[in-house]
Each structure stands twice: as structure tokens, then as C-alpha cells.
Amino acid sequence: AQSVTQPDIHITVSEGASLELRCNYSYGATPYLFWYVQSPGQGLQLLLKYFSGDTLVQGIKGFEAEFKRSQSSFNLRKPSVHWSDAAEYFCAASPGTGNQFYFGTGTSLTVIP
């Protein structure tokens, strides 16, 4: 069965430090992959997406993600975290036909001064 796993429930980083959020997927073929961010009381906002091609994807707010087929991973990174990045981050995958997305359970990010 298709699934998306985010191993880290909660991560705390200092402002200015680098960040990496992990995401692993289980699919028969390479799915379409997405990262979304959800701030308190807000809907989900798309950070970036991977469909094909270059395995390093640039997104908004300085985020990037790298697709690694051999590890079935799509980890999200940011070189320097800002206090405003504190939020819940969700990795999602879609088989590509239709819009049935499978989401991970999310990683809550806390940024300390």
C-alpha cells in the first residue's frame, strides 16, 4: 500500500541553524512528491513539488528538497531557519493519476531564539 512516513514528530532548532526534515515514501513507482507547510489556524501552503527531472527542487521561502530514488526519500532542507518558519510541515505523495494525495503525519518545527 502507498504510504508516506515522516519519522520526526517534532524538531527544535535554533534560529539561524540549518534544517532538514525527513520524508520517506512507499510506492510501486516514483510518485509525485510535495511539501506543504501549515501555520496555526491556517490552511496548507505548498512549499515545493517534484514531478520529474532535476532531483534538487527549489521552493518558496528559501526551502529546497532532494529526491533520492535509491532511498525512497524526499527530504526538505533550509540553510538558515527563521523564527517565522515555526509551523507544521507535511510531506505528500500522489501516484499521478487524479488528485488522491497521501500525506505523512507531519513534523512540528519549533524555532528557538
Next chain:
Amino acid sequence: KAGVTQTPRYLIKTRGQQVTLSCSPISGHRSVSWYQQTPGQGLQFLFEYFSETQRNKGNFPGRFSGRQFSNSRSEMNVSTLELGDSALYLCASSLDRGLADTQYFGPGTRLTVL
């Protein structure tokens, strides 16, 4: 363009009642998907509508149903509410250009079942 709107934003119901949630997609978007978000389960896919037809369905009981109108607006209905139905219900719309397309989410409807 206006974003995805959902009404109402908050709802309180009691067990056994039914509820209808509404979603207006971004203008021009033809696909509308619904998700249930709970702290323990994260986001779970309920169903997707495209051109007034249910195209995909998640693993939820038949108490959860939906429909889509000709203007792409969608409604979701939950009958015989249970305590476990308390959740944030999110609606997402997309252009749907034949393959999985970027989904734009609304702010959600917070349903509390007492």
C-alpha cells in the same frame, strides 16, 4: 484570484446529527478534494470530485459523502455523527491538467462533535 473558501469555519454538533460542509474552489479549478485532519491520524483523504463525478475515494465509511455542482463548488456531508468525527476538514482545489496537480487548500472547517 480569491483562494479556496470553506464555510462554516466552525461547527459544533452532537452525536447522531448530520452536518454539511461547503467548499468553493479557486475560479477555474475543476477538481475538489476533501481531507480529514486529526492530531493522531494526520491528513487522510476522503474523496475527490471532478466534473461533478467522484473520481477517487479514500477509506471512510459510507456516512461520509459528497457532491460537486456544475460551478465546481462542493459539499461534504457526514451523517450520524460520532465523537471520532471531530476534526479539521480541509478542502483543496486544483486545475487538474491530466496529472496530479498542485492542490490549493482552504482554511478548513473545524467540526466538534459532543
